[in-house]
Amino acid sequence: MTTVRPPRAPKPVILTDSADLTTPLELLTDVLVIGGGPAATWSAIAAAESGASVVLVDKGHCGSSGVAATSGVGHWLVAPDTERRNEEIGRRERAGAFITDRTWTDAALDVAWHRTAELPGWGWERRGLRGANRLFGTGPADRAFNGPAPDYLRFLRGKVKRSGVVILDHSPALELLVDSAGVVSGARGYQRQVGRAWAIGAGAVVLATGGTTWKSHSLGGDVNTGDGHLMGAEVGAHLSSMEFSNFYGMVPFGTSMDKNGFFVHASYWDHTGAPIEYADLHVSRSELLAASTRGTITAQFTQFTEDLWPQLRAAMPNFFMVTDKLGVNPFTERFPIDWVNEGTVRGTGGLHVLDRSGTVGVPGLYAAGDVAARDRIVGAATGAGGPNLAWAIASGTWSGTSAARFARGAGVDGDGLAADDGRATRHRHGLAPGALARTAAIGLHSDAGRGSDERDWRAVVESTQAELLPITKSAFRNEASLTGTLAVLDRAWSGAHETLAGQGAAEIRTREAAAMLAMGRWATRAALARTESRGMHTRTDFPEQDPHQTHRLLTGGLDEVWVEVDPELPVTGPLPVPELTGASS
């Protein structure tokens, strides 16, 4: 296998990089990617391939940060074969309760299929990590990843760097910057390990900051606090399907280990030892969650015969590392479990992208991965694992390509796919960050007022978590509890205008708190508007699925949060499609 080594992307321009840490690091680049997981790395790679200079900023460390680096590499890969696609997409449509769009799914699967085929050429199979990293077929014309968890992101980081992308680790973005016409033209943030502010002028910006779990201590999820959603909303982006933001992952009791493919067909017992029956845990975990509210439930992987155990252990090295540390054998004994809220990571809500350019409808701004809604792909069910990873490749590729094209001043066509026009010679960028306007509406800018102390942002985080994390409030919803939650969060939002502001590294905390609060308000407001139960959204006051609500909901707004029915209708396949109406909520 020969290694394809494309020419490296042009370097960003360094305006200021001073040893005096009171002077911000200032750069100019064609494309700025905010985030460091699969979507961010694929986006950066795609932008560099299009000839753009690219800077990638990660809140943590690109390669180890986020929910994918700690997880597996089980992409949803389906060969471009009509029968196979219909079968796979049909299954997801049913699970997702028919608010999906198969034209999007098909397109995303195409990109994921073609892009993963490039990995061997990038050296994926040469890593020599005990031969575990193979791209192999599970059936005729099929393809799958296999390999231990952190390899994939570490590999993508290497690919990003070899592409000529400049990576700034531990450099969270705090807010977007816009030019005088409102075009998103950069961002500013803080290098927390250097102790220095950064400001980057960019021809286009890609948000790839992940979903949010409201810092529930899910595996790798605490970095995902909704920062990108808030930054997007502040410049006018909308969100979609935020009511599907309440997925819970089961974990061996007290742990963070929510990577749980084997749980889906496991046996469960309630606190009295009585077996718990369930329907489809991909769609809803309400039977188990309900039992958990009565006492600690136990699980056992009874569905596997002993000859499979070594293979299964190898397939999820992270999960079995945890059970080994705890001294429990999940195949042979019942072990207690509890839950971590996986928010919009395993939920599907996020920024509303308008088309397959990845645009969020604001010039210069694109979204990729879990920060964007995955409702068109998986609807009301979880996109965990496979679909989210396929989506990360697809939306990363779309957004990176489109952002590079926008940065060249070429605009974006309907497909969002740039023509193969070789190297860019002209950079659209040219506006120094100092000439751009800040956009944060909350949680920053202490110049005018006092800075918050730690108690202020902790109070906001804790009150948000108290509303969003408990099963009794988020897994089982009703009008009274949602209204109560909204009142608490709205009050916190009003107060946060006064209390959330910081200087230097403290801005990271105040901004995270503001973003978690904003996500809580959008999720709750959307959950209130969907007066039915569908997928992971369980309303105890509306326990049935309502055919007249077979649509997606858009939400947005900062001080005033609104919800509307998305006029773009679901596109489902040959399966029976419920009658669609324009019923508003």
Added chain:
Amino acid sequence: MIEILNADRCTECDICVRICPTNVFDAVEGGVPVIARHSDCQTCFQCEAYCPADAIFVAPSRIPLRPDSPLRDEDALLAAGQLGLYRERVGWRTTPVISPAPPTAPLPSSTIDYHRTVETLHRSTS
């Protein structure tokens, strides 16, 4: 959460400082990194995978363990080869295991211990 950074094994390479997604460690000039922000640990095990010296043990608990927890017993965990277990499992360990025991030896070794751990967690969360 991270409970052990073994000072004898640590080579002061500061990789954990760089790769920790939540910035839990601080580098120390001429010394072993310190766990400066323990409460920010998200129990993601990345430091245990990345530490080339098998100096780190991340307990599976997502909240801090009591001081008497067996999952904070540094000597016992060292003896059982539990430091760097995740590195072993992801296939990144390139050198022979330093500890005498096989790396897969579970600790604590019985279900009863685990259930005691769980009870402890129950108490500390309620």
